[in-house]
Amino acid sequence: MYSSAQFKEEDQQQVIAFMKQHPFAMLIGNSNGRAVATQVPLMIEEREGKLLLLGHITRKQDHQLVFEENAEALVVFTGAHAYVSATWYENPQMVSTWNYSSVHVRGKLLFLNEEGLIDALRKLSLHYEKQNTQSSTIYDNLPAEYAAKMLKAIVGFEIEVTSIDHVFKLSQNRDEKSYDNIISHLKGEGSEAAAVAKTMEERKDKVFKQ
DSSP states (O other): OOOOOGOSOOOOHHHHHHHSSEEEEEEEETTTTEEEEEEOOOEEETTTTEEEEEEEEESSSHHHHHHHHEEEEEEEEEEEEEEEEEEEEGSOOOOOEEEEEEEEEEEEEEEOOOOHHHHHHHHHHHHHHHTOOOOOSSSSSSSHHHHHHHHHHHEEEEEEEEEEEEEEESSSSSOOHHHHHHHHHHHHHOHHHHHHHHHHHHHHHHSSOO
């Protein structure tokens, strides 16, 4: 991961909040020099002083086989990103760049038994259905035959986080006029670029402390 002190967030809870805001993460494993990756929705839990990632994957796929051989996991959480043209700077005679936010989490992946998988499915479905216990898609409301079939097709896991690194590269190394100009141009781009602009606006007071 690219690392520079000016692109770091001092408040670790803000980093965890970012992970919770972008839970569809890239799960990466490696065994005998063979890397595999799959994107999965995760739930982030703080339990007994530990940070845990909870999820499930399809059984008997390469991602399960690799983690059975090597439990070390890398999980990448990414947010909105956008191209930033140097023509938007007060001094445009330099290279352009890319603004983005990313968190890299490492930990050991533990596969869950069926009871643990059911517990994970309950938590995940309730969480993403915003605690709506009447929703037809939460685990406890699924038809028994369907649920039994589904349990055979997936395996639950949790990852105990051992380290977190991040980069929130959002033009913190630019002067204030350039910073404001970048925000203005990104807003005009719309979509992800506008989302980057919004984050930059929210963080401006931290970048240019009075």
